[in-house]
Amino acid sequence: MTAKQFSSVWFRESGPRKASSPGRSREEIVAAAMELLDEEGRDGLSMRKLGARLMAGATSLYWYVANKDELLELVYDEIWGEMSVGDPEHIHWREVASALAHNMRQVILRHPWSADLIGRMPALGPNALQVSDQMHRMFRLAGFTGMDIDFAGATLTSYVYGFTIPEVAWNSTTADVEYDEDEVRAKVVKAAEGYPDLMERVRIIYEDPNVARAMAFDFGLVSVLDGLERRLAT
Incomplete structure (x- = not known):
């Protein structure tokens, strides 16, 4: 063959x-x-x-x-050319990584079609390679060595993709349909009846879904960076 x-x-x-x-x-x-x-x-x-x-x-x-x-x-x-990596020589690596992650999410949301290409199309152009090279440099200067540099980069990008791609899918599903927000909220609340902990979360999320998603992204990102920093300490 x-x-x-x-x-x-x-x-x-x-x-x-x-x-x-x-x-x-x-x-x-x-x-x-x-x-x-x-x-x-x-x-x-x-x-x-x-x-x-x-x-x-x-x-x-x-x-x-x-x-x-x-x-x-x-x-x-x-789209990789729209992403920027700060200078880890003068900025703490966590700040650089956080800014890059938020930047990546915004670029994907700005160009939702790109979510269909991630993992399917090789990122081998000059812009993509530059971002990858700068990210590896960031983790190397942070103190990671060997394959851990690659693993740290994969962990960061996987978190961004894993959070953002479903968000893009949901946005595209609802883009051409105008749902009555009150009706949707009422139906979700009804579905959550009998689950008191979940019910409390539902009410908070529906106060402003966009703010809730941004807060959830930041919470997860900080947790990922905490985990990477802990590995450096050990």
Whole structure:
């Protein structure tokens, strides 16, 4: 059985194609693709729609990318460019890690289609590699060594993804439907009858769901960082 060859837009000998004649630049194409994804989601992106938005034929876009997957790789790397890692040389590693985690969550929520690509598409572009390299540097300077540097990074990103991706899924489920908040709250309260501890939590959460989610994220993040700091101490 012949193994399938792994391909990526970043593994071309010359890298992603660049324009050889006047016209749309790769940067313009990627920016337009991001706008389309933000508006219509991953299912709304097609080379035909993108060509129409750029007032160019879909076939002309294939000069820059071989297929839609390569376009998604380029766009996926753009969201990593919106993430920032502070300088651990001058800022305590916990502050850097906390700011990065909050930043990652906001970027995913701002571009919800990216949640479909996490874990499915390799993050091998220059922006993604820079964030990964800076995060590894942060944990190395914090005192982690060897594979623990990688494990610490995986722990932090897994927490962000695990918290945020279900949030994106719920937001997308309710995006096109206007529920009566009072009716929803009443039904949830009814479902929680007989569970007094749960009932108390339900009432608190429904006072402001967005604030509750932000507080829950911060609570979990602090707990993760506490655990990582404890490992350093031992």
